[in-house]
Each structure stands twice: as C-alpha cells, then as structure tokens.
Amino acid sequence: MRAAFITQLGSPDVIRHGELPPPVPGPNDVLVDVEATAVNHVDGFVRSGAWRTPLEFPFVIGRDLVGTVAAVGPGAPGFRPGDRVWCNSLGHDGRQGAAAEQAVVAADRLYHLPEGADPVAAVALAHPAATAHLALFAHGRLRAGETVAVLGAGGNVGSAIVTMAARAGARVIAVASGRDEDYVRSLGADEVVDYRHSDVAGRIRAAAPAGVDLHVDTSGRNDLDTAVDLLASRGRLVLLAGLRTRPVLPVGPLYLMDRSVHGFAISHADTAQLAAAARGINGLLTSGHLRPRATEVLPLSEAADAHRRLDEGKVRGKLVLGMHR
Template sequence: MHAITVTTPGGPEVLEWTQVPDPRPGPGEVLVDVAATAVNRADVLQRRGFYPPPPGASDILGLECSGTVAELGEGVRGWRVGDRVCALLAGGGYAERVAVPAGQLLPVPDGLDLAAAASLPEVACTVWSNLVMIGGMRAGQLLLIHGGGGGIGTHAIQVAVALGATVAVTAGSEHKLAACRDLGASIAVNYREDDFVAAVRNTPQGGADLILDNMGAAYLDRNVDALAADGQLCVIGMQGGATGELNLGKLLAKRGRVFATALRTRPETGQSGKAEIVAEVTRRLWPLIADGTVRPVVHAELPITEAGAGHALLDSAETIGKVVLTLG
C-alpha cells in the first residue's frame, strides 16, 4: 500500500507518499480501508522529531481516520466487512489501510460523509474524556478554552454549550474570535490584546469552573488566577513550554485541582482506556452530532498526496477547525 512517510525530521517538505508494507489485523483488530484522515498537532510534532509514537504503534503519522471495514481479525464481534467507520488511532492514519483495535472504532454518525467523519475521533475523545469523564462539566458552569479556533477548541465550544455550560475562549485574531462566537462562545478574548483572567473573573461565577489548556507552562500561573473556587485546570498541551512553577498557596486558597492528560498514550482497554472513552463518546456524544447540535468544523480538505500543504496550513496558525486529508 501507499502511505505518507517522514524522510527525515523537518518541515512539511519531508512528507512523501511512498510504498510501505501492508498492515494485517491481529486478534481483536479490524482492517480499515482509509477514506480520509486529519492533521493534528501531534502529527506536526512527530514530523519534527519531537513526539515518537508509543511502543508498538505504527510510526506512520495519523491519529484518526475514516473508511470502511475491509477485514475482521480473530475474535472481533459487532462489526462487518463494508461497515462505514471512523477510528481513534495511536498512529497509522496517513495510509491506504490501517489495523485498528476493535474497541477504538466508531460508527460514522448519521448524516456525515467520510471526510467529515475523519475530523472527529481525536477531538471528540479528547474533549469528552477531559471535560465530561474527568472534569465532570455540567450545566451552569463556566468553561475557559485556550486556542478556541483550533480543532479541539471549536469542538469543545459546541459540546459545552450543548451541555448547558457558558463558554469563554482565547484566540489570537478577530477572525478566529468571531468563529468562536458563531459556535456559541459567550466571552471571546484576544490574548494578544486583553487579559483572559480579568474577563472570566468579571462573571457571575467569579472565574472559570474548568479550564481546557493547550499552552502549559506559559499560562500556568495565570490559569490558577482565572480559576473559580473549586475550579479545575486541565492541561492537554505544552505549546507554551513544559516547565513552570505552580503556586500551591493560590491553588489551596481556591481548593483548585490541576490535572494533565494525554490521549495517545492511554492503554487500549481498562479504566480510562481508549475503548472506554470511545464507548462513552459513541453513546453520549454521537447522538448530538447526528442531530446537528454538534457539527464538524473543517477548515480545508486536501488530497493525502498534499499532506505537506496540510501541515503547512496547521503550522501557519490560521486554520479554524480541522484540516482533512482524503484518499481516492
């Protein structure tokens, strides 16, 4: 089969469409003919040589895909050859075929084509597992999302609004802030010009009940300042650095909680494993997508042979939502 390979760590130009060995489904796995995949920040980091795949995972880029079931591995139940699916992956999505643990497959939501479905598994599982399964987000709370115009941000806004939360976002341009407002954000802060701490403190909640943060160290102290009493800070990225000082005195005064999570390195099964998250997303979030309450936000669709251009788009920081790569 063909797949996008990384010739050497570097810029988007190092991505090449080349022949690689065909994958085979092992016990409990499903072989998927890939119709589309999507570009994630983790793919960009791996391309640069900074984010190797977990042990045993494919070294081909791609943390999600959509397509049709081509073959069932030993012991797989509940799926049939020809089923339209999308999948959460530890790697391997930038290819014509990929072997997926059956517990990480999701049906394509009603009303979506395969290209749109490819944009969902990574953001849906990230947002639902952190905000709902761990963070316990509920109606009436204030959620602050950093990077509101990105793939995770645009999805998280919609999920939070659907669950009755009020949403504040940060972004770096009026264009992105306007898109966030259109999706349901009530408070939109240009981080280049304004102070998000003041913006969320000047609310009935007196601060954010939950913060979804992709910046890490650069925002750590200010995020604690922005928390409401009993608030929670969820760190899912380190775009602003990995090392910072946490003021425990301020955190104790607010009875706050800080937790950091990664989806890619979770085990396939077990408590808080990928299969558990996928099952929850399928049961509780997929109906909101099927009825249009939550919709995929896709900035661009490109042929997979133009994966380098897709990565350049994400590198530009001008995208709103996801960049999808299509096959065929």
C-alpha cells in the same frame, strides 16, 4: 497499497508517498479501507520525535481515519464488511498510522460512523472533539450549571469544547479573536472576550465574579499564575497543550481554595475513555451540533506539504488527506 510513511524521524521532508505491503489484521483487529485521514499537530510531534513513542519503520503516519470495513477478525465482534467506521488513535504506541489505503484497527478502538454523517467532517473532528470531551468530562469533571473559561475558543479543540460545554448545560466564557466572536457565540458561548484586550483576566473576572469552575487553555500559553487566580473554590484547571512550556505553579492559591490542576494527553487515554468520547461525538454528529469550521482536502501524495504547512502555522481549520481511489 499507497501510503504516506517515514523511514526516519525528522522534518516534513522525511515523509514519503509510495507503495507498502498491505497490513495483515490479527484476530482482534478490523481491516479498514481508508477513505480519508486528518493531519494533526500531534502527528508532527510523532514524526519529528518530539513525542517519543515506539515506532517500526517504515512507519505510516497519521492517527485519524474514516473508511469502510474490509475484513473482520474472529475476535472482533460488532463489525461487518461494508460498515462505515472511524478511528482516532492509530500512529503511536506501536500502532501503524492511518495515512494509507488500508489500515488495521483494534476492534476496541474502532467506532461506527453515524448514518448520514459527512465522512470528511467526521475525520476532521475525530482528534479535536475527542480531546475536548476528555478535557471537559474525564478530567474536568464538568457538571451542568458550572462556568467554564475556554481560551483559544475559535480553534479546532476550543470550538469543540465550547459546543460540548454549552450542550452539557454549562455557562461558557470564550476567549478568542474578536473576528471569531459571532462564530463562538453561535456554538453556545455566553460571553466572549477578545484575547487581544489589555486585561483579559479582568474581563473573565467581571463575567464570573465568584470564579470559574473549569479553566481550559487550548492555546498552550499556560499562565498558571493568572489561571489559578481565576478559579472558584474547588475549581479545576485542565492542561492539554504547550509541550515545551514550564510555567510557575502557584501552590498557595491551589491548596488554600481546594483548587486543582490536571494535565492530560489524548495519546494516554485508555480505550474506555476513548469509547465514551466517541459515543458523545457520534451523538453530536447525528444531531448536527458538532461540525468543523473549515476543512481542506488534499491528495495523500501531498502529505509532506500538509505537515509543512501545519508546522509553519499556515493552516486555519483542518487539513484532510483523501485517498481518491
């Protein structure tokens, strides 16, 4: 089968495109004919070694896929050959990746693609939307009627957070570029603050005088001193980006107001958390409320270039690699 793979850690230049033996599913696995896979920043972290995880070389890159079931192990109920499916948790913790014509997926990490869903849109959303769901509900404990501040609201994860929070009945204050104001308002944001404003924190305070119940910074700046000060009593701050940041922790304002900080990486999510996120994502895909802002589909042979562009910050929206059989 054709695959995009590496034989050592390093820059995008280590990515190869060529033939590898097809994977062999175990009894609890499903063999999937891959149609498309997305390219994520975390894929670059794994490829470069910035995110340490067990790898077996040659290692197929990528974590997200959409495709069709080719074969089902005896211990993998619920799937049949021909089913349209998606997955967002390959390519780390000893699992081979998704950027190949075929992939093996454990049955408890595989989800049915809703009928009528656009496969390219689904794979583009698989990682950011699951991250958004976990941030809001598993770690942020969001409840209807609460106020959420979303920094980086125009990005892939941020826009999914705005959509999900608004649909859950929260009031959303979105911090984004001024050019994205109409877009994030269309997703359900109640207030929009231009991140280039001289006093972003002041604008958020004016919009939420009693403080925000949940603060999520998808941009990875992680100014905890400012963010904690914006929280309401018993407010929560969720950290999900900024691999190399080391902000100062304002201990006093945290414990005096029962505030809390929660960090998480989607790579540590268990199968129950991922399945709950998938149910939420499938519902929003079916209703049409969740959609990627922009996608660009490249052939699998251009995987190295896709990683290079992402590393250099030259991607707006999502890059998807198609098999083009």
